[in-house]
Amino acid sequence: MSTAEAGLARARGAAAAGRVSPREWLRHSGTMIRRNLLSIKADPEELVDVTIFPLIMTVLFTYVFGGAMKGSVNGNYLEFLVPGILAQMLTFGTMYTGIKLSNDFSKGVIDRFRSLPIARSAVLNGHIVAAMLRLLIAAAITTGSAAVLGFRVHTSAPAFLAGLGVLMTLGLAISWVAVYIGSIAKTPQAVQGVGQLVLFPMMFASSIFAPTNTMPGWLQAFVKVNPLTTAADSARALMIGGPAFHPVWVTLAWSAALTVVFAPLAVRAYRRRS
Amino acid sequence: MTQTRVAATKSESAVSTRGLVKRFGGQRAVDGVDLDVPAGSVFGLLGPNGAGKTTIVRMLATLLAPDGGTAEVGGLDVVRNAHAVRRLIGLTGQYASVDEALSGRENLYMIGRLLDMPAKAARARADELLETFGLTDAARKRAKEYSGGMRRRLDLAASLVGTPQVLFLDEPTTGLDPQRRNDLWGIVRELAWNGTTVLLTTQYMEEAEALTRHIAVMDRGRIIASGSPDELKHQVSGRRLRVRPVDAADLPVLQGLMAEALGAAREEDLGYVTGPLAEDEKLNQVLREVAAKEIALADLSTFTASLDEVFITLTGTGREDH
Numbered sequence: 001m002s003t004a005e006a007g008l009a010r011a012r013g014a015a016a017a018g019r020v021s022p023r024e025w026l027r028h029s030g031t032m033i034r035r036n037l038l039s040i041k042a043d044p045e046e047l048v049d050v051t052i053f054p055l056i057m058t059v060l061f062t063y064v065f066g067g068a069m070k071g072s073v074n075g076n077y078l079e080f081l082v083p084g085i086l087a088q089m090l091t092f093g094t095m096y097t098g099i100k101l102s103n104d105f106s107k108g109v110i111d112r113f114r115s116l117p118i119a120r121s122a123v124l125n126g127h128i129v130a131a132m133l134r135l136l137i138a139a140a141i142t143t144g145s146a147a148v149l150g151f152r153v154h155t156s157a158p159a160f161l162a163g164l165g166v167l168m169t170l171g172l173a174i175s176w177v178a179v180y181i182g183s184i185a186k187t188p189q190a191v192q193g194v195g196q197l198v199l200f201p202m203m204f205a206s207s208i209f210a211p212t213n214t215m216p217g218w219l220q221a222f223v224k225v226n227p228l229t230t231a232a233d234s235a236r237a238l239m240i241g242g243p244a245f246h247p248v249w250v251t252l253a254w255s256a257a258l259t260v261v262f263a264p265l266a267v268r269a270y271r272r273r274s
Numbered sequence: 275m276t277q278t279r280v281a282a283t284k285s286e287s288a289v290s291t292r293g294l295v296k297r298f299g300g301q302r303a304v305d306g307v308d309l310d311v312p313a314g315s316v317f318g319l320l321g322p323n324g325a326g327k328t329t330i331v332r333m334l335a336t337l338l339a340p341d342g343g344t345a346e347v348g349g350l351d352v353v354r355n356a357h358a359v360r361r362l363i364g365l366t367g368q369y370a371s372v373d374e375a376l377s378g379r380e381n382l383y384m385i386g387r388l389l390d391m392p393a394k395a396a397r398a399r400a401d402e403l404l405e406t407f408g409l410t411d412a413a414r415k416r417a418k419e420y421s422g423g424m425r426r427r428l429d430l431a432a433s434l435v436g437t438p439q440v441l442f443l444d445e446p447t448t449g450l451d452p453q454r455r456n457d458l459w460g461i462v463r464e465l466a467w468n469g470t471t472v473l474l475t476t477q478y479m480e481e482a483e484a485l486t487r488h489i490a491v492m493d494r495g496r497i498i499a500s501g502s503p504d505e506l507k508h509q510v511s512g513r514r515l516r517v518r519p520v521d522a523a524d525l526p527v528l529q530g531l532m533a534e535a536l537g538a539a540r541e542e543d544l545g546y547v548t549g550p551l552a553e554d555e556k557l558n559q560v561l562r563e564v565a566a567k568e569i570a571l572a573d574l575s576t577f578t579a580s581l582d583e584v585f586i587t588l589t590g591t592g593r594e595d596h
């Protein structure tokens with residue numbers, strides 16, 4: 001058998017089995033990531049929720065509550081707030097993934113992709129990786145603007161990056177939840193509705209905006225286990241200083257648990273939806 | 275491509291289904307459908323809303339798993355060889371499915387890249403298709419800003435990026451104005467001329483007649499008739515005889531004798547009587563009796579039922595107003 005014939009036979013075998021080579025898989029996923037990034041470029045509004053909104057909150061909270069909070073946050077509310085805001089971005093930043101996926105379903109784009117000979121996972125890879133990149137861009141913008149307001153990292157660059165890493169790990173885990181909701185919800189508006197219903201309480205019943213020690217006991221019980229609390233505390237410890245081990249450990253445990261539960265659920269829901 | 279050869283050796287039909295079934299809840303949306311679409315032909319799947327056309331197309335395009343029966347595209351099973359089938363097909367769904375956030379050009383380029391074209395080739399193919407579909411001026415505009423007709427054309431272009439061997443068009447002209455519809459018919463003819471097998475669904479007999487010589491009429495999940503437009507016409511009502519007397523007072527007598535000779539006859543508008551003409555001999559019989567009764571005729575003709583009538587007779591749509 002000549003090399004060409006062998007190649008043909010191999011190609012035919014792979015095609016019949018529905019396999020995609022690792023290189024194709026990479027290219028398909030890459031094209032999908034590019035697609036999502038292009039849509040951000042075309043529609044910068046997408047970045048608004050994860051940049052302007054956190055910025056407004058940073059400025060607003062710093063000037064409105066900053067003075068009153070001085071006593072309870074060791075003098076500098078901005079330093080307390082910024083790592084919290086970075087954790088807060090994980091919420092709406094990942095909810096977007098669910099909204100965009102749901103939009104793909106309702107616009108028929110998923111049908112188009114499914115009728116193409118591409119890796120089945122490429123669409124989800126594209127959404128999730130683009131979401132992570134969007135979060136990183138947003139984190140850079142937020143940190144940069146906060147620096148203008150006077151925010152300084154007190155630890156070290158590696159510690160700061162480790163803090164971002166912990167946040168991204170949780171963001172990735174929450175993305176699976178978003179993909180799951182995006183796959184089962186009938187409309188993008190429903191995803192947004194469910195997202196806000198869950199995210200707003202989680203966001204405020206956390207240590208993102210204020211120290212938790214003055215909250216009533218029943219609330220503290222929830223706040224303590226809220227992954228956004230541990231994420232904010234991790235970021236604070238790694239960027240400003242303080243004991244990092246416990247919050248980091250809990251945040252990573254949350255990330256692992258969410259991923260283990262929701263990644264399979266999300267993939268199954270995505271595949272099943274017709 | 276390798277699949278071409280696999281396909282050609284396995285089957286003469288580009289698309290073939292046997293006993294295809296799809297249930298939604300308790301309802302059989304597709305209820306035992308056999309189809310054979312000859313390679314290189316344009317095939318029309320004709321049926322009223324809810325007949326099951328889209329469901330069939332979605333199964334053939336590997337988007338929906340059948341609940342029973344088999345379906346092959348290019349000789350490849352749509353369930354077991356779904357991935358290989360996807361290399362052969364192009365799909366334009368009933369509703370345009372383009373990424374609205376991207377420009378027309380970006381949409382087509384993206385699909386070229388997903389089909390493993392080198393970047394340069396994908397860009398060239400995108401520009402070529404934009405040109406073909408009259409979208410060059412809007413190439414850089416986001417699809418969100420396109421009109422409905424432009425979006426449909428972009429959608430069709432998207433399904434052609436990979437030069438598919440089998441193209442599924444689900445109601446491609448619904449909602450297009452007559453000019454755009456004619457343009458699209460031209461494109462379908464050209465594709466067929468170049469050897470693409472096209473399976474298109476439509477609710478309009480006119481469209482099926484304009485584009486295809488192979489029609490299957492669907493209703494409530496079943497194929498109720500199939501054949502060429504001529505075959506369908508004959509299958510349903512064959513030739514008819516139409517006669518008009520000079521004096522309208524003769525109409526009842528004429529109707530009576532034609533009913534006797536032809537088995538059925540009815541008075542129609544403008545003083546005509548029509549009846550089915552099963553064999554030529556019946557024509558002479560009617561003429562002899564008309565002569566015997568000394569009825570003066572102003573007009574006499576034979577004709578074949580229009581396809582719209584065939585469609586209405588077969589599917590029962592609009593039967594109430596007849």
Ligand SMILES: Nc1ncnc2c1ncn2[C@@H]1O[C@H](COP(=O)(O)OP(=O)(O)O)[C@@H](O)[C@H]1O
Binds near residue numbers: 322328
């Ligand atoms: N996803 C679905 N879930 C439930 N019923 C469906 C679904 N898709 C189609 N149907 C039903 O199946 C029947 C056939 O639908 P369809 O294939 O869309 O018909 P057509 O395309 O000929 O108008 C209709 O009664 C429709 O309501």
Ligand SMILES: [Mg+2]
Binds near residue numbers: 324327328445
């Ligand atoms: Mg339909």
